[in-house]
Amino acid sequence: MNDVSRYHGYRASDDRDDSNALDCRVQKRLGDFDLDISLTVPASGVTALFGQSGSGKTSLLRLIAGLDRPDGGYVRLGERTLTDVEQKTHVPIHKRQLGVVFQEARLFPHYRVRGNLTYGMPPAARSRFDDLVTLLGIGHLLERLPGTLSGGEARRVAIGRALLTQPRMLLMDEPLTGLDGERKQELLRYLVRLTREIDIPVVYVSHDAAEIVAVADHLALVEQGRLVAHGPLDELMMRLDLTDRLGGFDATTRLSAKVVDHDDRYSLTRVVLDDGQTLRIPAVDQPPGTPIRLSVGVRDVALAHAMPEGTSYRNGLDTTIEAIEPSPQEPSANEVRLLIGRQRLRARLTRQACDEMQLEVGKSVVALIRSVAFDSRF
Amino acid sequence: MLFEAIALSDAEWQAITLSLKIAGSAVGWILLPGIAVAWLLARHEFRGKALLDGLLHLPLVLPPVVVGYLLLLSLGRNGWLGQWLYQGFGFSLPFTWQGAAVAGGVMAFPLLVRAVRLSLEAVDPKLEAAAGTLGANRWRVLFTITLPLAIPGLLTGTVLAFARALSEFGATITFASNIPGETRTLPLALYTLIQTPGKEAAAARLCVLSIVIAMISLMASEWLARRARKRLEERDR
Numbered sequence: 295m296n297d298v299s300r301y302h303g304y305r306a307s308d309d310r311d312d313s314n315a316l317d318c319r320v321q322k323r324l325g326d327f328d329l330d331i332s333l334t335v336p337a338s339g340v341t342a343l344f345g346q347s348g349s350g351k352t353s354l355l356r357l358i359a360g361l362d363r364p365d366g367g368y369v370r371l372g373e374r375t376l377t378d379v380e381q382k383t384h385v386p387i388h389k390r391q392l393g394v395v396f397q398e399a400r401l402f403p404h405y406r407v408r409g410n411l412t413y414g415m416p417p418a419a420r421s422r423f424d425d426l427v428t429l430l431g432i433g434h435l436l437e438r439l440p441g442t443l444s445g446g447e448a449r450r451v452a453i454g455r456a457l458l459t460q461p462r463m464l465l466m467d468e469p470l471t472g473l474d475g476e477r478k479q480e481l482l483r484y485l486v487r488l489t490r491e492i493d494i495p496v497v498y499v500s501h502d503a504a505e506i507v508a509v510a511d512h513l514a515l516v517e518q519g520r521l522v523a524h525g526p527l528d529e530l531m532m533r534l535d536l537t538d539r540l541g542g543f544d545a546t547t548r549l550s551a552k553v554v555d556h557d558d559r560y561s562l563t564r565v566v567l568d569d570g571q572t573l574r575i576p577a578v579d580q581p582p583g584t585p586i587r588l589s590v591g592v593r594d595v596a597l598a599h600a601m602p603e604g605t606s607y608r609n610g611l612d613t614t615i616e617a618i619e620p621s622p623q624e625p626s627a628n629e630v631r632l633l634i635g636r637q638r639l640r641a642r643l644t645r646q647a648c649d650e651m652q653l654e655v656g657k658s659v660v661a662l663i664r665s666v667a668f669d670s671r672f
Numbered sequence: 673m674l675f676e677a678i679a680l681s682d683a684e685w686q687a688i689t690l691s692l693k694i695a696g697s698a699v700g701w702i703l704l705p706g707i708a709v710a711w712l713l714a715r716h717e718f719r720g721k722a723l724l725d726g727l728l729h730l731p732l733v734l735p736p737v738v739v740g741y742l743l744l745l746s747l748g749r750n751g752w753l754g755q756w757l758y759q760g761f762g763f764s765l766p767f768t769w770q771g772a773a774v775a776g777g778v779m780a781f782p783l784l785v786r787a788v789r790l791s792l793e794a795v796d797p798k799l800e801a802a803a804g805t806l807g808a809n810r811w812r813v814l815f816t817i818t819l820p821l822a823i824p825g826l827l828t829g830t831v832l833a834f835a836r837a838l839s840e841f842g843a844t845i846t847f848a849s850n851i852p853g854e855t856r857t858l859p860l861a862l863y864t865l866i867q868t869p870g871k872e873a874a875a876a877r878l879c880v881l882s883i884v885i886a887m888i889s890l891m892a893s894e895w896l897a898r899r900a901r902k903r904l905e906e907r908d909r
Contacts, residue, residue: 361801387804394805400798404820413816414806459806 313337313372314462314495320357320364320377329353329519335463337372339511340489340496342527344503344539350519351499352397355467358497359394360387371462393461393494397468399448401440407451408436414459423458429491430454430484446477450484457492464496470505482508503541507531507548507589515539532638534619534629542623546589546669547640553584562665567611569635574608575668586670592629594667595641597651597659608665613639615657618648632661680881686853687861688881691838694769694857698776698837699830702784706833707826710788711814715797731843732782740846743775747847771848772855776837784833791825792818824897831893835886858882 316335323329329350335341343351356362358369360376368378371392376385401410411423427433430450440448449469456464469485470478486509489496500506506513506527513530515523522539523530528548530536537545551565554572561577565586578586601610613632621627621642628648632639639661643653653659680688712718713725731739747754747765757763765771795818803813819826841859848855850864858878865875 359805361805386809387801388807388809390805391807392805394802396798396802398798400802402799402803402817413803414808455806 316358316369316371316463316495316497318358318367318369320354320367320369322353322357322362322364324353327353327519329357331516331519331521333514333521333524335495335497335514336512337495338493340498340509341512341514342506342510343497343499343514343516344501344506344510345516346501349501349516351501351516352467353519354516355465355497355499359392359465360385360390361394391460391462393456393459393464395449395453395456395464395466395469397471399440399445399452401443401448401451401455403440405440406436407432407438407440407443410440410451411436411455411458413455416460419458419460426454426457429488444477445473446481449473449481453485453488457488461494463494464492465499466496467499468501469498470500470502485509503539504544504546507541507546513540528638532631532640534617534631534640535622537629538622543593545592545640545642547592547595547638549588549590549634549637549639551586551588553578553580553582553586555582562608563670567634567637569637571611571634573611573663573668574665575670576665578670589669590639590663590667592640592642594663595632595639596662597630597641597643597647597653598662599651599659601660601662605662606664607662609661609663611639611661611663613659613661615653615655615659617655618653620645632659634661683852683861684878684881687856687858687878688885690769690853690855691857691859691885694772694776694855695834695837695840697770697773698780698840699784699834701773702777702781702833703830706781706784706829707788707819710785710792711818713785714789714792715818728785729782731779736779736840736842737846739778740775740843743771743778743843743847747771747774766847767849767851767855769848769854772840772844772857773837775843775847776840779840779843780833780836783836784829787825787829787832788822791822791829794825795821823900827896827900828893831889831896835889838885838889839882858885 315337316333319332321330327350331350331354333354343354345351353362357364357377363384364377364379366379369376375381375383376390377383402413405413411427415423427436430453432447432450432454435443435447435451440451443451453469470481473481482505489509498509510527512525513523513527514521515530515536523533523536531540531545531547549567551567551573554564554566556563556577562574563577564572564574565588566572575588580586596607598610611634613634615630616633616638617631619629621629626644627642628645630641630643630648630653632641641661709728713721744766745751747757749755749758749764749766754765757765765774799821800813800817803817808816839859840857841863844855844857845860850856850860856864858881862875862878862882865871865878
């Protein structure tokens with residue numbers, strides 16, 4: 295599970311430079327629904343297309359993939375024009391070099407898993423077969439027929455099959471839909487590991503905020519066929535006005551940290567933030583020095599003027615208040631944004647507490663976080 | 673004694689082998705065009721589709737004699753197509769076993785197309801789209817996804833067509849006549865015996881033979897289709 299470094303040699307495409315950025319402006323009318331979106335997707339990392347069912351995110355993905363044609367606009371991947379309505383250009387699907395993972399796995403029932411994986415594999419990708427199969431944990435399934443696979447297994451095979459075509463970009467349409475809780479978490483862990491290993495951009499469609507927080511680097515928020523917000527996810531998660539959309543009641547903050555050491559006796563791990571402050575979190579199975587991503591709910595952060603004595607809080611971070619705003623949905627609460635070095639942390643407090651503590655922008659406070667509140671599974 | 677009673681006479685053998693040869697050739701020449709037309713109808717929208725569909729089904733609803741007569745008109749030595757065949761290749765179809773194969777093929781064509789079309793339509797277009805995203809062009813999609821998944825229907829259609837060609841009578845006797853050793857297939861031989869006084873026993877033997885051959889081909893098709901389906905859905909949950 296943990297020798298991820300073994301796969302760092304995995305490159306989906308060797309002749310890649312920064313030319314895999316996607317630039318599109320598409321219009322499409324589908325009955326009463328009207329899609330009109332301009333979007334750029336960076337050449338690396340996972341960009342989530344996020345929105346409710348029927349917001350148009352899957353339609354956008356299909357337009358990018360070439361499964362549908364837009365009524366107007368263009369889609370460009372790096373220098374290459376995939377679709378341009380004015381120029382009457384439309385590169386057919388099979389020449390787009392885009393890996394697509396559909397909501398259903400869509401494995402070919404008459405091919406074994408191995409045959410599915412190699413269906414679109416050029417000879418040059420053969421050397422990557424074994425690594426990818428190991429990374430996805432599907433080595434023991436190679437001789438099975440798709441009908442015998444579980445939902446999670448089938449999707450892992452579908453992801454492998456798409457990646458083995460050496461695509462310039464990977465498009466994933468809600469790959470976790472329809473899986474039960476445990477399978478979902480399992481596949482999500484595979485996805486997170488995978489997206490760190492591959493060096494092609496990933497477009498990831500989802501309506502689940504927790505899923506997005508786990509995998510995405512960038513976010514494009516889609517509503518009723520329009521792009522509402524777009525940018526690095528960490529920044530958007532700090533936008534108090536987007537709280538409703540990004541998690542709402544269960545909104546979270548993501549923090550980047552590095553493993554320092556492990557306390558085996560209590561099964562705790564100490565991690566350090568970029569400003570040098572440390573946190574204790576439930577043990578993570580990673581060697582010292584490994585960068586990890588933590589998430590903590592906005593309701594799990596308390597504030598104090600100073601670190602209290604005799605408390606169960608394991609973590610107290612020195613922070614500065616950057617913003618305080620009333621919670622959009624919850625009349626009793628304020629959303630508070632805190633600065634820790636270059637990173638930001640959010641807390642949701644009662645307005646009463648804010649008033650009694652006389653919290654104001656610019657004040658220094660200690661953010662109290664229980665160790666067990668951290669989620670570092672991804 | 674018993675063996676001699678059951679053993680087939682030369683004339684009977686001739687009728688059987690000739691029938692199998694003619695029906696086999698009939699299926700052979702319509703198989704590829706049939707699949708092509710079925711694919712066209714199953715996967716494409718075009719102008720005149722309804723008309724083509726209707727024309728294809730004509731042999732199913734027309735009296736076979738009409739079909740045979742139309743074949744004679746077009747493929748006879750003076751027919752527009754037959755003239756060209758005769759002058760160009762010195763080749764004439766009426767009154768030959770090849771002609772009987774043409775008649776059987778024409779009559780079997782709609783059955784083949786129907787069965788293949790149904791099985792092609794049952795193939796999930798989403799799988800074909802997925803193959804496209806994996807870099808397969810439409811031909812590769814057709815030969816690696818669509819056709820293999822439609823194999824049960826292809827087999828059924830082929831056997832149906834074979835059985836139809838085997839039992840073909842009206843179009844054959846009109847177009848290719850009833851020539852012993854050339855175009856006298858099982859149904860035609862049976863018809864001839866029925867017309868001949870005192871041949872009731874011989875007619876009954878051919879009757880039984882026809883039933884046996886039909887049963888064998890039906891069972892073979894069932895077995896093949898089940899095997900193909902099993903391969904496709906092996907241990908499917």
